[in-house]
Amino acid sequence: MAAVLRKLIQGRLPALAGVLCRRSGNEGHLFLNSSGSTLMQPRCGYSSPTESVIVEMDKATGVALLKLNIPPVNSLSLPLLTELAIVLDKLEMDKHCRGLILTSAVPNIFSAGLNLFDMMDKPNEHYSEFWRAVQEIWIKLYGSSLANIAAINGSSPAGGCLLALCSDYRIMANNPHFTIGLNETRLGIVAPFWYDILQWRVHHPPPCLHLFVMALVFRLHVHHPSAMTKVTRAYSTELKISVSYVKQPINWRSHEIYK
């Protein structure tokens, strides 16, 4: 998985597909479509370009790779949010799935944030539905029982940044052209209160959080089962702290605990 992440953050997605393919014996790729059905792929490959969320399941590790795939900028439209919610539900229910990596299939862009056209010239019912879909993604990602990592392989302004913040851990490509942050405040759009909580979690990680990620890498790496056992045994307390930290239930009133 470490190699997988390294390749992801270098933006070499085709190479990544090859890595997963080799490790899963050419039969580990599952594709979920918005209706929730899964299709086994007999060989390494990508789903059709019309799929807005491509899912590649590596059966050997139980890691699902989710690639947002709505060019040109992966803006979070109602259809994309809906499809992502269905995919997250499916993975949550899949007993073989242990973790997920959220990334982008669009070169140089992770996500441009909320779709601006979903926020203008629409009836009030649309705004309600849209905002419900936005919050649902936050709840599903942040509340997921799966280990989840955002591999930010491109620019990620506004809601794209918030999407990444919903993950347990973030790794971003080291590219000066990639931007991330809350530029939407310039448009007068205010991030919701729970952004503050997500932000605290990122800015004040416990020292053992990186250890958690390392252990995660080992745990999911079936080729090093003995190393995995050693790490998890040796650092079991730190692991528990890290897991409870990233999976901490949110209570707005008690969020002072982050300070």
Ligand SMILES: CCCCC/C=C\CCCC/C=C/C(=O)SCCNC(=O)CCNC(=O)[C@H](O)C(C)(C)COP(=O)(O)OP(=O)(O)OC[C@H]1O[C@@H](n2cnc3c(N)ncnc32)[C@H](O)[C@@H]1OP(=O)(O)O
């Ligand atoms: C769902 C997650 C859960 C957590 C959510 C939490 C909280 C809720 C959100 C709270 C507040 C968030 C608000 C927002 O997200 S508002 C959206 C703000 N986004 C932006 O301002 C991004 C603006 N876009 C850019 O900065 C750039 O486009 C770029 C992403 C850096 C890419 O640059 P570049 O490669 O140069 O592409 P272009 O600028 O030429 O854009 C290509 C076409 O894409 C259209 N576009 C860009 N962004 C959006 C967008 N957000 N929505 C819809 N369409 C977008 C752009 O107009 C171009 O279209 P054209 O080719 O037809 O002109």
